[in-house]
Amino acid sequence: MARITKxxxxxxxxxxxxxxxxxSEKGFRNVAVSDIVKKVGVAQGTFYYYFNSKxxxxxxxxxxxxxxxxxxxxxxxxxxxxxxxxxxxxxLRLALLSGVGKQNMTEHLDNTQDNDMHxxxxxxxxxKFYPVVLNIVEQGIKExxxxxxxxxxxxxxxxLGIQGYMHAIYPCLKDRExxxxxxxxxxxxxxxxxxxxxxxxxxxx
Amino acid sequence: MARITKxxxxxxxxxxxxxxxxxSEKGFRNVAVSDIVKKVGVAQGTFYYYFNSKxxxxxxxxxxxxxxxxxxxxxxxxxxxxxxxxxxxxxLRLALLSGVGKQNMTEHLDNTQDNDMHxxxxxxxxxKFYPVVLNIVEQGIKExxxxxxxxxxxxxxxxLGIQGYMHAIYPCLKDRExxxxxxxxxxxxxxxxxxxxxxxxxxxx
Amino acid sequence: MARITKxxxxxxxxxxxxxxxxxSEKGFRNVAVSDIVKKVGVAQGTFYYYFNSKxxxxxxxxxxxxxxxxxxxxxxxxxxxxxxxxxxxxxLRLALLSGVGKQNMTEHLDNTQDNDMHxxxxxxxxxKFYPVVLNIVEQGIKExxxxxxxxxxxxxxxxLGIQGYMHAIYPCLKDRExxxxxxxxxxxxxxxxxxxxxxxxxxxx
Amino acid sequence: MARITKxxxxxxxxxxxxxxxxxSEKGFRNVAVSDIVKKVGVAQGTFYYYFNSKxxxxxxxxxxxxxxxxxxxxxxxxxxxxxxxxxxxxxLRLALLSGVGKQNMTEHLDNTQDNDMHxxxxxxxxxKFYPVVLNIVEQGIKExxxxxxxxxxxxxxxxLGIQGYMHAIYPCLKDRExxxxxxxxxxxxxxxxxxxxxxxxxxxx
DNA sequence: TATGAATGAGTTTTCATTCAT
DNA sequence: AATGAATGAAAACTCATTCAT
Numbered sequence: 001m002a003r004i005t006k007x008x009x010x011x012x013x014x015x016x017x018x019x020x021x022x023x024s025e026k027g028f029r030n031v032a033v034s035d036i037v038k039k040v041g042v043a044q045g046t047f048y049y050y051f052n053s054k055x056x057x058x059x060x061x062x063x064x065x066x067x068x069x070x071x072x073x074x075x076x077x078x079x080x081x082x083x084x085x086x087x088x089x090x091x092l093r094l095a096l097l098s099g100v101g102k103q104n105m106t107e108h109l110d111n112t113q114d115n116d117m118h119x120x121x122x123x124x125x126x127x128k129f130y131p132v133v134l135n136i137v138e139q140g141i142k143e144x145x146x147x148x149x150x151x152x153x154x155x156x157x158x159x160l161g162i163q164g165y166m167h168a169i170y171p172c173l174k175d176r177e178x179x180x181x182x183x184x185x186x187x188x189x190x191x192x193x194x195x196x197x198x199x200x201x202x203x204x205x
Numbered sequence: 206m207a208r209i210t211k212x213x214x215x216x217x218x219x220x221x222x223x224x225x226x227x228x229s230e231k232g233f234r235n236v237a238v239s240d241i242v243k244k245v246g247v248a249q250g251t252f253y254y255y256f257n258s259k260x261x262x263x264x265x266x267x268x269x270x271x272x273x274x275x276x277x278x279x280x281x282x283x284x285x286x287x288x289x290x291x292x293x294x295x296x297l298r299l300a301l302l303s304g305v306g307k308q309n310m311t312e313h314l315d316n317t318q319d320n321d322m323h324x325x326x327x328x329x330x331x332x333k334f335y336p337v338v339l340n341i342v343e344q345g346i347k348e349x350x351x352x353x354x355x356x357x358x359x360x361x362x363x364x365l366g367i368q369g370y371m372h373a374i375y376p377c378l379k380d381r382e383x384x385x386x387x388x389x390x391x392x393x394x395x396x397x398x399x400x401x402x403x404x405x406x407x408x409x410x
Numbered sequence: 411m412a413r414i415t416k417x418x419x420x421x422x423x424x425x426x427x428x429x430x431x432x433x434s435e436k437g438f439r440n441v442a443v444s445d446i447v448k449k450v451g452v453a454q455g456t457f458y459y460y461f462n463s464k465x466x467x468x469x470x471x472x473x474x475x476x477x478x479x480x481x482x483x484x485x486x487x488x489x490x491x492x493x494x495x496x497x498x499x500x501x502l503r504l505a506l507l508s509g510v511g512k513q514n515m516t517e518h519l520d521n522t523q524d525n526d527m528h529x530x531x532x533x534x535x536x537x538k539f540y541p542v543v544l545n546i547v548e549q550g551i552k553e554x555x556x557x558x559x560x561x562x563x564x565x566x567x568x569x570l571g572i573q574g575y576m577h578a579i580y581p582c583l584k585d586r587e588x589x590x591x592x593x594x595x596x597x598x599x600x601x602x603x604x605x606x607x608x609x610x611x612x613x614x615x
Numbered sequence: 616m617a618r619i620t621k622x623x624x625x626x627x628x629x630x631x632x633x634x635x636x637x638x639s640e641k642g643f644r645n646v647a648v649s650d651i652v653k654k655v656g657v658a659q660g661t662f663y664y665y666f667n668s669k670x671x672x673x674x675x676x677x678x679x680x681x682x683x684x685x686x687x688x689x690x691x692x693x694x695x696x697x698x699x700x701x702x703x704x705x706x707l708r709l710a711l712l713s714g715v716g717k718q719n720m721t722e723h724l725d726n727t728q729d730n731d732m733h734x735x736x737x738x739x740x741x742x743k744f745y746p747v748v749l750n751i752v753e754q755g756i757k758e759x760x761x762x763x764x765x766x767x768x769x770x771x772x773x774x775l776g777i778q779g780y781m782h783a784i785y786p787c788l789k790d791r792e793x794x795x796x797x798x799x800x801x802x803x804x805x806x807x808x809x810x811x812x813x814x815x816x817x818x819x820x
Numbered sequence: 821t822a823t824g825a826a827t828g829a830g831t832t833t834t835c836a837t838t839c840a841t
Numbered sequence: 842a843a844t845g846a847a848t849g850a851a852a853a854c855t856c857a858t859t860c861a862t
Contacts, residue, residue: 008821033857033858042823043824044823044825044857044859045821045858045860046824048859053858054858148397150386150390153370154393154394156370157369160368161363161369162366165358165361165362165365181355181358185357186358188353188354188359189359189398208838208848209847210841211846213846216847238832247847247848249833249849250834250835250849250850251848251849252833253833254847255846258833259831415843421842443836444835444836452844453844454838454846455844455845464835529734563796564803567776567804570779570780570783571773571777572772574775575772578771578775591765594764594768595768595769596768598765602808603807618826618827618860620825623824623825647851648854649851657827659827659828659853661828663856669854
């Protein structure tokens with residue numbers, strides 16, 4: 001077959017894009033490397049020139065897809081003109097919204113199919129997200145607008161709860177009304193658990 | 206090979222026990238049916254005499270391993286001589302403690318290995334646990350000792366958060382001190398999120 | 411389970427009846443011994459008390475289902491008040507008609523599924539049918555109403571042709587009109603190949 | 616094991632050839648894919664690189680084995696310098712002769728073993744053969760050298776009869792004498808059933 | 821960089837049959 | 842006559858990965 005040489009970066013991106021689509025359609029486990037290369041139009045071996053393994057591809061794909069959010073997350077966190085509560089609100093909205101986006105990587109999967117990928121995504125997300133939020137919480141405590149004791153642990157519990165909750169309710173998020181209702185619940189837990197004094201944060205759309 | 210006939214219940218339990226051990230050692234995906242039967246000392250066919258598939262075995266095993274807790278959970282929930290706060294405390298302690306026990310099914314796994322089983326267990330656990338807790342929360346609201354709005358959602362978020370948290374910190378639960386520290390965090394979230402008036406619940410050991 | 415003892419013949423017949431139904435529904439290969447015993451309501455072992463093997467069951471079942479026709483076939487063949495042509499006609503009608511009946515043992519099968527059974531049936535049928543027809547043909551030659559040289563071979567070819575043809579067209583035999591049309595073709599071949607002088611035989615309905 | 620790369624076409628042919636031999640020796644059902652690859656000396660996976668399934672291999676093998684005849688069949692059918700009777704004779708000889716050759720795919724089988732393959736071959740053969748012969752018969756009717764009514768059906772019956780007959784007598788075809796005897800029978804049926812005016816066709820060797 | 825043929829271990833599942841009771 | 846638990850061989854297919862070119 002004709003040998004088509006491309007810019008390596010381009011080629012790699014091509015593979016990752018295709019994989020991302022296939023993974024979200026059929027689940028990591030159910031997508032064979034051969035499926036990916038077939039769709040991209042390259043040889044089996046080419047894949048292994050760019051990635052060490054299928055697992056490696058998954059990692060890179062997930063990593064890449066979190067990079068965007070992470071950057072924005074950090075941007076917010078570093079703002080000096082926002083108080084902790086404002087930051088928290090922004091950061092949560094961003095995460096929740098993009099979470100919905102990220103969802104497209106997993107939404108078609110019934111549970112059995114592909115927990116691997118979903119878990120990994122969750123985990124990686126938590127890894128990026130937790131430090132940022134923790135930072136904000138610390139700021140909030142210093143500023144006196146959050147009041148809580150085991151703030152590290154509580155923050156972790158809250159984030160994990162929200163993540164799990166979002167995962168559980170994704171299928172139900174059809175209309176704005178439902179979304180807002182769910183968001184209200186999240187607001188409530190956060191507000192109370194962080195011991196916010198003033199008014200609560202607002203996440204609805 | 207010598208044909209050893211046993212009481213069906215016994216044989217089935219034998220298989221399930223062995224499977225439980227192997228699953229926790231190597232992960233569901235990494236245990237072949239052939240591994241199980243080899244260890245039990247029966248023929249491959251015998252396995253399929255008792256279970257429709259490997260998946261079926263997993264379901265039954267998990268189900269069985271939750272049965273005990275579920276019963277106790279319900280026992281507590283139905284008590285008439287405990288107020289909501291007492292019930293909640295008991296129920297959480299039970300879950301947390303047994304959760305530690307349940308851990309033996311997953312403790313040896315590094316993360317990559319076996320999300321299938323773990324997720325399924327989580328899910329099944331949540332299915333059993335959530336209704337019970339929800340009931341208690343409703344009771345607490347009626348009794349006036351819990352104060353919160355979106356109680357259904359908040360309860361769900363809290364439970365998922367705790368589950369996720371427990372999962373995340375299992376490797377760290379070495380000494381009583383650490384455990385108590387983590388428990389304190391859980392107490393704090395719960396107490397605040399449910400808007401408990403009086404003193405908080407206590408989960409430490 | 412309750413042990414229900416029955417008259418052996420009855421029990422055996424019960425199994426054969428059930429098997430016949432299942433075979434015709436799903437094909438010999440696709441019916442497991444366990445399916446049969448389950449439906450009959452006896453134990454696996456009971457099956458092997460009555461039959462040496464699954465194959466044995468098939469043979470006996472087919473044999474039994476051909477016995478009826480064979481008897482009738484012989485009855486006709488032995489008549490002394492019919493000439494060869496009349497006999498041939500009767501015999502063919504009988505076979506064709508019962509063939510349609512026999513069809514219920516194979517009609518639901520797509521070709522891949524179960525040629526074993528069908529071939530065996532065909533073969534057994536031919537074994538019973540051929541001698542009878544051959545006999546009639548010989549009579550016809552003596553009587554002078556059939557004129558042909560290699561009568562043994564020609565008879566065989568004709569019968570095999572008809573069998574194959576019937577098999578091929580079974581799916582099309584919806585209405586009387588179609589049937590008659592097909593029968594006419596059979597009449598034509600027979601009449602010509604056997605070199606019948608007088609008018610032809612008639613098989614339509 | 617040493618990795619030996621070959622021209623794909625060659626490798627595929629190699630597999631098909633080996634399969635053809637094994638199938639004819641032991642029957643399709645009784646040949647495992649592992650048998651084939653072992654004999655060819657390639658890995659199991661290699662097989663599935665070239666064929667989608669064992670069934671697929673069978674189809675391709677049979678198809679290939681009919682290709683030669685089919686081409687010759689058509690060549691004859693399209694001749695303009697032969698009358699229908701000549702064509703029919705040529706076509707039948709070709710089929711009968713090659714049929715004997717084709718026999719190597721099934722000759723070692725006792726009846727139980729392998730109807731799948733044989734039926735499929737028969738069917739595929741009929742599919743190719745029937746249209747050609749039908750065409751010739753139509754030509755013959757136009758030319759006036761064949762006289763019959765339900766020519767389509769009659770042709771089908773004749774071909775199926777001959778096919779079945781050939782199958783039945785293969786084991787007996789030892790010497791030229793026997794063959795000629797059987798051929799004579801075929802000639803007779805054909806000649807009579809098609810209502811040939813002039814002298815009959817001749818198939819002997 | 822890229823190809824694509826080749827690898828081969830690994831897995832679930834089916835089912836006819838046996839046999840101790 | 843009947844049970845039903847137990848057997849175990851067999852078999853098709855998958856797919857991540859390798860490697861000679």
